[in-house]
Amino acid sequence: MKALTFDYNLARCALAKLAGMVHAPWYLAAWGPVRYREVPEPKLLGDDWVIVQTHHTGICGSDLRQVFLDGSMDNPLTALISFPHVMGHEVVGTICETGRAATEWRPGDRVIAYPWLTCDARSLPRCPACEAGHYQCCQFTTDTHLGVGMHLGVSAQVSGGFAPWLAVHKSMCFRVPEGVRLDHAAMADPFAVALRAVHRAEPAPGQTVLVIGCGTLGTWAMKILRTYYPLVRVLAVDTHMHLGEHVRRLGVDAYYYQRGRELIEAIAQDTRALLRRPRWAQPWLLGSGAGVGVDTIIDTVGTSATIEAGLRIIKPMGRIVHVGLARRANVEWTPLYFKEITLVGCNGCGMEHIEGKAQHAFAYYLDELQRGRLDADGIITHQFALADYRKAFVTARDKGRFRSLKVMFSYQSPTQSGNGQGTDRPTSRGAL
16 A cells, blocks of 8 residues: 655655755655655554554644654654654544454444554553553553554554554544544544643633644634633634634634734733833733733644743743644743743643543544534645645645645545545445
C-alpha cells in the first residue's frame, strides 16, 4: 500500500530545510524526509488487535511541525519516537479484520482510533498512570514488541493513519454511533485535548478566559466553554483578521488579532486591568477582583511570543494552560513569580470526570455528537486525497491565504465522507 512516511535522515532533513525556506512546498519534495511511498500492509500485532480501513485522518498541529521541520533536535520527546514511521494519529475508519480475541468487534464496525499506545495495547499490567486513566502519561512507551512510540503516527512498528489501513489494539477502538458523520468523528482527538485543557483551566462562573490561537484546538476550547460554561466570559486571540467572523459565530465575547503591545493594551482596556509600562519593555497587567483582568489563559500555540504575552496579560494568581508541542522558548519569566502565576501543561487525553462520573473523552465526544449537544460544523474546511499531501500540508499551514482551519485526508467518495452512509457493510483490504 502507499502511505505517507517520515524518515529522520539528517541529509534529507537539512536539504528540505534549506529548500523549504525558499519555497514552502519543497519541504515536501521527494528528496526530503516526508515521502509518499510503498510500505507493507499492516498485520495483526496480536490476537486482540484489529485492522482498520481508513476513512479520514486529520492533520494535527504536531504533524505540521514535523513536516515543516519546526522543532528542536534536543526535544525530549525524541526519546519516545522511532523512525521511519507512517504519520497520522487522528483516524476514523471501518474494521475489516479482527483477531481471535477481539470478539467485541466485527468487520464493518465504524470506529475512531484512540492513538496512545498504552499498557493495554502493549499487553502489560497497567502502570499507575494508565490505572488512573491518564493514558497519555503511560510510562511504558518504549517497551514490548511494539518498540518505541508513544502513539500512532510516531512509531516504526505501528502504522499511523496516513495510510489506507492500519492495525490498532481492540482497546483503542471507539464505536461511531449511527447518524454521526465520519469526518466529524475524526475530530475526537482535538476535541478531547481541548476538553482536558478546559478542565485543567478550572474556569468558574464570572471569570474571564482568554484562548490564544483559533485553530482546531482553540475552536474546540471555545465551543466547550460556550456549551458547558455559559457564565464564563470568553476572549480569543489570533493573528488572522478573517478568523474574527469564525469566532463570533462561536459566541465569544471579544476577538483580538493584534500582537505585542497593542494586544496587551486592548485587553487592559476591555477587562479594566491596570496597565504597567516598563521603561524599555512591553507593558504588563495587574489588577484583581471580580470582572477585572483575565483569570485563565488557554494557550494552544505555545511559542515564545504567546507564552510571554500570556505571562504579561494574566492577572495575579491566574492560571495559564499550555497545550501541545512547541519549540524551545526564550521568555521574560519575571511575571511568573511576581504575579504568582500557575503554569499548567496539557498533553493528550484520556479519562475525564464529567457530570459526576469518569468517562473516556472519546466516548463522551461521540455521545454528545449523537445527542446533538455538540456539532463540528464549520471546523473542517478542506479535505484532500492522500496523494495530494503537498497541497494539503501547505493549505493547513498557510491559514491566512487559504482560510483553512481543519484539514483532513479523505479516503472515501464525497458522499461517504460527508454523511458516513454506505460504510457499515463489511469491507476487505481488496476493496480499495
